[in-house]
Amino acid sequence: MDTAAVAAVGFVPSLASIAPLLAVIAPLCAVPGIVLAGERSQNRREAWTFLAAVTSFLLVATMLPAVLAGSRVTYVVADVLPGAALAFAVDGPGLLFALTASFLWIVTSIYSIGYMRGLTEHAQTRYFAFFAVSVSAALGVALAANLFTLYLFYELLSLATYPLVAHHQDAAGQAAGRRYLAYILGGSIALALPAMISVGVLSGDLGFTPGGVLPPGLSALAVGLILFAFVFGFAKAAVMPMHAWLPAAMVAPTPVSALLHAVAVVKVGVFSVYRVVTGILGNEHLAALHLGDALVWVSVFTMIAASLVALTQDDLKRRLAYSTIGQLAYVVLGVALLTPRGDAGALLHIAMHACGKITLFYCAGAIFVAAGEKYVSRLGGLGRRMPLTFAAFTIGALSIIGVPPTAGFVSKWQILLGAAETSRYGVVAALCVSSLLSAAYFLPVIIRAFFGQAPDDAAWADGKGKGKKASPVREAPLLCVAPPVITALCVLALFWWPDILFRLAGAAP
């Protein structure tokens, strides 16, 4: 880059450090330990997972001071392709996502133990091994310096989650796995890869650069094709119509749904969209071609339609999945506004929604472990039996709806402001409608759980339950209940102390 170009984009000091590579490698290093420990020594196996999770989180956290001070932490692994080395470059947004994913992995590891042992699932070694690979891949996407590195880890994540989705090795798992691959792998090979290569042919550079790398003078059609090939090709973002894999993937064990299908995998999708829009295509470039509007409306449609479908779902996890699709569209919407505030809102929502939605999934899993129930219509009265779980569920749901004082309000407010600043009042209205819809699909669950009547309660009151013990449903094991409580507290804390996240996302609180 010549000096003029440096002056144009603003000079960002780089700090070469191996920390990003180590943070990505740390989970992979645990895999041999996990496999060798095996089913025979479960505690040793889970110790490896914890060691890797904590190490990885600490490594990510060590980069925090440098990034907050305004520099980029970079590391080049191998010069694989011209214009696209296998390299890491950690900036605020990447670190924000990496911190979220690696912190929640620690919590999910606790939860996994409670859930998998509570249900005596088979093949737990395979489960923990591929879980570690998946987290490594998600961190790789977060810390990637260029589109090629991002794509590499994106694909690694697709493949590593397949055995987790298909974990039960039954017909349902097979069907879900097939659908999962068809959307995720099909999208990335058929759309994202050609789009990436056309960017490479057009610009010769795949590094994430503020303002984008595409040469000026391309037609709106060409750039639009590339943009939408990325948006739909990164099917993990679940922008309609590329969303159908997510509800199907809910057959996986709940910790997978929690960390991967509420945090890592889906957020990798929207984060990739963020990277492509801001770092490859360029906000100004897209705004000049009026392509932001198209993406705004695609995401608004996804947001509303997914919320409407969520209303009809009786399976709790599927309802959560459709809610996730709607919430991911918020992130895409924030990115599509093409303004700094929109971007900041999108990035904040990645973290805020992650904490809220993972809480909800933990609760859904805890309910399944404790009561064996997975349908909304059969949750009556469970709130009184499992008060901690449902208190956490309530906080998570309020965050998704966007009620203060929960984290969800913070990021939604930024996106709302971003939409208002660009005079898109239709979008503001749509955001309000979407919040109402999420209230409509979450509040009935909570009300039924706390105030509804349990089927066996009625039997007990009628005297038919005589001779039977009172309903045996109690709170799930401690390892299943503690994680949702922790993340629910995070949801509350992030409302009051979001400063660091704001600084990472590059906006003033």
Place this chain on the structure above:
Amino acid sequence: MTSQLPILAVAPLLFGAFAVTAGRFFYRRANYAVAALALAASFSASVLLAVSVLTQGAQVYFVGGWPPPIGISYVADPLSALMLAFVSGAALTTFLASKTEIETSYPLKNSAFYALFLLAVAGHMGIVITGDAFNLYVLVEVAALSGYAILAQGKDRAMLSSLNYLFVGSLGASLYLLGMGYLYIMTGSLNMADLSAIIAAQAPGGLVGVTALGAAFAVILAGLFIKMGLFPFHSWLPAAYSFCAAPAAALVAPLTTKVMAYVLVRMCLSVFTLKAAWSVPAINSLVVFLATAAILYGSFCALAQKSLRRMLCFILLAEVGYMAGGVFLGNRAGLTGTIYHIFADLLMTLCLFLAASNVERATGGRFADLGGLFRRMPVTAAALVMGGLSMIGVPPFCGFFSKWYLLSGAMAAGSYGFAGALVISSLVNAVLFFRLFEIGFFGRPGAACGPDEAAGQARPGAVPLFCDEMPAARLAPLCVAAASLVAMGLLTGDFVRLVADAVLPPGLG
């Protein structure tokens, strides 16, 4: 620079073949060791040669001390030196992995097999290293004749298929000879460097644009396409490679098509020069069209196969299309893609055919019998997964990078049909391999494994680990082949810089 290493890479094989043939009358038990020693010597010489060529520049050996253009020269430039190392390395790996397989497949004739094996490798090595166009024809016949003989020994229709291959292959070689005759009449020379100097000389001496030269090129191309198995000259290939014994397929499949593709590149770069090779637009577009057809035909026929090795044979047809098309896209990226893919596909085919040979030994290789494969043969299955992912084009496996360059070339040249075929082939490969993985992951194992009463009904997870796995002597070479896929991928930058850029004319866009 003259050096002895080029001949030292080939000579041990020839002497080894004679030694093995003679040895069967004296001390038959030493034959395997003698053959392995010959291959190892040839591999070591090739590696030394490759290292010294890459560090010090091209090396030449004059056979019999006769300088060219009268005598035959063996020319080691970065491309041919590295190709030698790959060919001999692949042969050695196959030979080491197939010891038990050879002894069971050819119980009475294993000495004959060793001799033919060495001769076939010697032929392929000679084709790569020779700098004389007529000597190349002789070596093509050496490689082919020994190939016919080892492919003919197998089950079912092996002999008929090999006979068919003999007829078609002889036709291909004859066409090559005919084209060389044209060139000899025009130039009076058979030495490649001499030929290219005469062809490329400035008018009036230069031959670019002369009709007879175009005819010679077209005839040679037709011959090479037949030997490569490019659609529609492919019909001999699947039959010849699928009925023969596994070691023969694992030797010939990685070598023959790739070495003939190497000859194609060599002809275009070092004999006709790119100026003449690309001078007829009709030939360029026809070859790219045939390559597109080959990719689609191979991919879709592979979908219809019911056994592992036949599926691989049809994938091979598609890969031949990759290599032929890249040469005639008319730009640097396309040619780089072909050169890279020759090496990458050699490794992928090697890995997959070795894995297939293990799978066949344990299960018979029909898809229906592969249930529970991941638990029965974890190491072989892992190698199969790595080979499959490379074929699909997942980074960091080498298959991704050949696709990268070929797609870049196709897009830069505006050959969207070829680009589309590449993407479709990736998608079809994903279907092919994940169908296989699904059977291995979800399928019920056959009666071959586990307690009798559990066979057929056992949960996929209940199969004992490693119950059908091959001995370590077969697995170690397979693991080396699988690991090489990642190594090759990560070294792409160096490969392109040291090999492709070294042989491609500077200034080629």
